[in-house]
Amino acid sequence: MLIAGVVSDEMLRAVKGIDPVIPTLERAEIVRHVRFVDRVHVETVPDKIDVWREVGFTHFFKGDDWRGTEKGDRLEREFAAVGVEVVYFPYTVHTSSTALRRALESLSGPERGEFATVAGHR
Numbered sequence: 001m002l003i004a005g006v007v008s009d010e011m012l013r014a015v016k017g018i019d020p021v022i023p024t025l026e027r028a029e030i031v032r033h034v035r036f037v038d039r040v041h042v043e044t045v046p047d048k049i050d051v052w053r054e055v056g057f058t059h060f061f062k063g064d065d066w067r068g069t070e071k072g073d074r075l076e077r078e079f080a081a082v083g084v085e086v087v088y089f090p091y092t093v094h095t096s097s098t099a100l101r102r103a104l105e106s107l108s109g110p111e112r113g114e115f116a117t118v119a120g121h122r
Helices: 009-016 024-032 048-055 070-081 097-119
Strands: 003-007 039-043 059-063 085-089
Touching: 003 009, 003 024, 003 048, 024 039, 039 048, 048 070, 059 070, 070 085
Parallel strands: 003 039, 059 085
Antiparallel strands: none
């Protein structure tokens, strides 16, 4: 079973300091329709070990930009203690949400607020 996590709007604001362009429920619906996804879990807490307590997964997938970082090492230690394997995927620079956000901001011009309301972020 594949459970896909979708970070809530509130968590994006709290952790990354950004407003999402696509609201949580819409992002969850998009992910829910991915053929390989069995269930979607909206993340409302910042600590991934707390998410594990809520969901009970056995593997945690993360971009390899976390590998070898302080946050990544801590994540691996915490998950190892509860039997969860961290699996890294190659980081995809060309699909960076930060780069997408910059591109949208450069295109949006004076109608930015209206455009952001319709288009969304992640």
